[in-house]
Amino acid sequence: MIYLNSFIFCGLVCLIGQIILDNTKLTPGHITTIFVVIGTFLDTFNIYDKFVLWAGGGALVPITSFGHLLIHGAMDTVNNFGIMGLFMGMFDLTSSGIVAAIVFSFILSLIFEPKD
Amino acid sequence: MEKKEYKKIVDKYTPKEKRFRNAIIAFLIGGVMGVIGNFLVDFYSYAFHISSKDASVFMIITLVFLGCFLTCLGFFDKIVNFAKCGLIVPITGFAHAMMSAALEYRKEGLVTGIGTNMFKLAGSVIIFGVVSAYLFGLLRIVVMGL
Numbered sequence: 001m002i003y004l005n006s007f008i009f010c011g012l013v014c015l016i017g018q019i020i021l022d023n024t025k026l027t028p029g030h031i032t033t034i035f036v037v038i039g040t041f042l043d044t045f046n047i048y049d050k051f052v053l054w055a056g057g058g059a060l061v062p063i064t065s066f067g068h069l070l071i072h073g074a075m076d077t078v079n080n081f082g083i084m085g086l087f088m089g090m091f092d093l094t095s096s097g098i099v100a101a102i103v104f105s106f107i108l109s110l111i112f113e114p115k116d
Numbered sequence: 117m118e119k120k121e122y123k124k125i126v127d128k129y130t131p132k133e134k135r136f137r138n139a140i141i142a143f144l145i146g147g148v149m150g151v152i153g154n155f156l157v158d159f160y161s162y163a164f165h166i167s168s169k170d171a172s173v174f175m176i177i178t179l180v181f182l183g184c185f186l187t188c189l190g191f192f193d194k195i196v197n198f199a200k201c202g203l204i205v206p207i208t209g210f211a212h213a214m215m216s217a218a219l220e221y222r223k224e225g226l227v228t229g230i231g232t233n234m235f236k237l238a239g240s241v242i243i244f245g246v247v248s249a250y251l252f253g254l255l256r257i258v259v260m261g262l
Contacts, residue, residue, distance in 0.1 A: 031205065101180050
């Protein structure tokens with residue numbers, strides 16, 4: 001059942017992105033940026049956590065989960081260190097994605113030639 | 117006159133149909149990406165005996181690697197032309213943006229090429245994510261207390 005939920009959730013997020021992309025002049029860069037901001041907004045009051053419970057891994061695949069993890073990490077340190085925690089823990093949970101993207105793209109760009 | 121009217125009608129309806137098709141394809145491929153993500157979470161938590169929260173980190177790393185690797189092989193651009201937002205909105209799109217920037221500028225050298233330009237496309241995601249997370253975090257502290 002959770003597979004069906006993750007199909008529906010991830011599909012709907014991509015569908016909304018495609019509708020925005022086709023009907024406005026925004027570029028894919030705008031769309032990913034908008035979705036990250038939407039993800040942080042949804043997790044401000046723990047709405048996105050409910051999506052994660054409902055859709056499992058399907059809610060962690062879209063870029064909205066990147067924003068959700070940013071504010072989630074920040075809020076975890078806020079609980080321990082007060083308002084300064086906002087600066088400390090923001091990358092705690094997202095570091096895996098960012099580090100993986102940096103390391104893989106650096107190493108692979110040394111090996112491969114552009115295909116164009 | 118009739119021909120012109122006919123052309124008008126055709127112009128009016130052709131892009132709409134394509135939009136509908138694009139939306140359906142984005143929905144299906146995005147959904148398949150979600151299923152793959154959920155499958156990887158289940159697989160890693162079963163194979164390595166870890167919690168599903170840790171397994172989701174492994175899943176993100178796997179998808180980022182696949183996005184980077186397929187971009188290097190030249191597949192990804194072709195699939196993105198077909199699937200569009202179905203692959204741009206998932207985390208693979210983030211990996212693709214960084215990888216294609218790194219590949220494009222590698223001729224200009226390691227530091228001035230790859231180092232300076234790697235975040236050219238993907239940087240906005242991180243910058244807007246961090247700034248909005250900071251502001252919404254402040255909002256949450258104000259509304260709900262520490």
